[in-house]
Amino acid sequence: MVTGPTDRTAAGLARAIRDGEFSPTAVVDAVLERIHERNERTNAFVTVTDDLAREMANEAERAIDEGEPLGPLHGVPVAIKDLDDVEGVRTTSGSLLFEDRVAESDSPFVARLKEAGAIIVGKTNTPEFGLGVTTDNRVAGPTGTPFDPDRVSGGSSGGAGAALADRLVPLAPGSDAGGSVRIPASFCGVYGLKPTQGVIPNVTRPNAFASHTPFSTHGPLARTVGDAALSLDVMAGSHPRDPFSVPKGDEYRDAVDRPIDGMEIAFSPDMGVYPVDPAVREVLEDAVSAFERAGATVDRVDPDLGHDNEAILDAYYTMATVRWGSLLENLRAEGFDPLGEDRDRLRPYLVELIVDAEEPTTREYKRADVVRTHVLDGLVDLFDEYDLLVTATAGTTPFPHDEEPEEIDGVEIEPYRGWVLTQPFNLTGQPAASVPAGFADGLPVGMQIAGQRHDDDAVIAASAALERQRPWHDAYPA
Template identity: 75%
Template sequence: MVSNTTGLSAAGLARRIRDRDLAPSEVVEDHLERIRERNERTNAFVTVTDELAREMAADAERALEAGDPLGPLHGVPVAIKDLDDVEGVRTTSGSLLFEDRTADADSPFVARLKEAGAIVVGKTNPPEFGLGTTTDNRVAGPTGTPFDPDRVAGGSSGGAAAALADRLVPLAPGSDAGGSIRIPASLCGVYGLKPTYGLVPNVGRPNGFASHTPFSHEGPMARTVEDVALSLDVMAGTHPRDPFSVPVTDDYRAAVDRPIDELTIAYSPDMGVFPVEPAVRDVLEEAVTELERAGATVDEVDPDLGHDQAELLDAFYTMATVRWQSLFDTLEDQGFDPRGADRDRLRPYLVDLVLDAETPTTREAAQADVVRTTVYDGLEDCFEEYDLLATATLATTAFAHGEEPETIDGVEVEPLRGWVLTQPYNFTGHPAASVPAGFVDDLPVGMQLAGPRFADADVIAASAALERRRPWIDRYPA
């Protein structure tokens, strides 16, 4: 049974805590208890920070008693993906190499969440180093969707999405270099936003410039659009150590209540190049109809990305392989030997994907950027006529662990990534969200809503309009 506090949104909890209707310690204990009771189902958490959470709750209560200024997330539990750092807490990155590593400082957005009053209750499960469209590793094992734990939660923010959908926590940010926020959001039926590139700072070291290929984003995830908007208001903004960070351009929480009567939305379930299962298309058709009923103008279009699915995937792997192999150079600088003595400590999947991959030439890397430019221009052509583009997030619903699809609607696809429609927006840096759109056989389907760079508020406004017309909050497992 869901308790009064674990069933509440982050915004609802923050309001009741400010009104002294709830105490932070009560809220934290409810969530810690639910994690203890439920985490075994999905394996969403790698680490539960009971002691830290109770200390932070006590500090939050003292601030209330003293009448101190309160942040917008005061007393609200949050879980942090185990690729990101929380001071004094281990960050395993899903790898045996870092099974016992403890962070000595907070990641920038984590520091901002803490400053806003959020309370860290634990770390959520990723695949090793975040490389994967499903979540599994040799530290904690696989994560399943709460709708059917025998099926995948997606990756790489699979633990975050599962924790949200199972009401273990109301906020759980993720990261996204190829769909890692949107893929699990779709498979777990939660709302996840990959913001405009640079809006949420990502301070990578030792190479602060590595994340530009492909674009790697930090972003909020939650069960409600309001909670994501509230989180983005907290997380966004420039940072002196991120050379790509950009200023905040909107009040994102205010966008939740914005009407969408003047928005024009292009609708292409398959983006013109991706196979999509018919049952997923049917759900999307119903969802875009609700956007029309909410006031938006919707036209079905066929955007021209300039390349077929195989060419897009080849370009992604070329760019990603450069970045991934540099990760192993960094590991060597840290004293590991991933190409030799420590190779057996890595997942075979990772060895096949990165270490045994042929290193792209500089010419091939440059050609991948040409493909990326064509995709960018194709999307910009669409955004010259329309405010947003609506597509499927994924071509299918959650599948059983280890049974990645080899065909979609009768078309052969690359099993690891051939069923996702998220990577084009990592080429381009446009904001893109996965919005719960409906269900197929009781498994969630996500709609991907994207807009021009810095149109995050429009994406949020349309997402909130769909949430009002087609609410999903009562569809989560009990």
């Protein structure tokens, strides 16, 4: 079947451009047209960079005409989360305080995408300063999942997930400090990978060490595992200004075709401690058999994380509150008064989260580190016996805007983050992906696949095996 540019994968587009089937300008025109036609439906984009995209497309076309070497993403449209900088484009961070701020330079991974030939078509929506697992702010409003725009797309990379699922763009990397790549992937039916800490450099200033509290990293989001691996190859590699960055190893794309025969997989939908909706469990129980058909062994287990979900979430909040508290100092350094005249310009949720939050003591912080250690030890013990752990990404399906769940399967939960199973891997820095597993009542369900540190290849290989057994590409809205 002949398809147009907006139906192609990133790898397929790059190949079609190299083969002369499409020109970069034709691809960009088609993508921009679809964004302008459909963005109102989900509100995935905050800013659409028409002029920049067409300028970059013209330059990409000139390079082809003059026979210059082409990068792996030459001519491929990419959207950037509105927490990250693109030179000459505004970075609002979802805040009225920065509604008109224009970036003076590219974030390091954005520069790498550009060097690989990618074309920036816009910035995707995020909650204010990325602090949320749903996506809403006072600059652009809420983003919905394309499967039901009245329901949340997840966060904080919710605009990226929605843009991908609605075929507005083939690649849209995000960032993840507590599930912000994996939750939108789950709620939008796309693939999202939080790699091992340090694989993609995260250059944070004024504090270069902020990304350890808890571990946070950028990660690829795409409609296919192959596209995610392709973009990860481009973005990965050490950076002198990120003290946690690591050198790049083998090509991640090679793992996409790697068989998983003999791989041993531990399956625990709830990780032994999290409430999971029965409808989500049913989807996962059906999907996990695909690994066995692909040659892997699957055992049902209950990991020993040393604590219940409330204690793990409390430790996460303690560490995150320390990190979020530094945001106040950063805002003051930029001339804002978050405790005074600028308080009302901040979203109430953010005021509650950082402005009015009680600052943890050093003892509380160190106790959280001990909980973090117990979680790490429990997962390492499991990975001594198994190659991967498979769980739910979220304990629920996408819910209506401003209706955070207060209970799951009769169990009362903390409404803002108590329904996600992603945070343990931000405490440990281990790689974890969310893969489309199926649907419950027409809404997407994500399966989380996690591995030992620096075993990203195994996570990618298993993700690709599931994709081959249970392809999801025809399930997106028309």
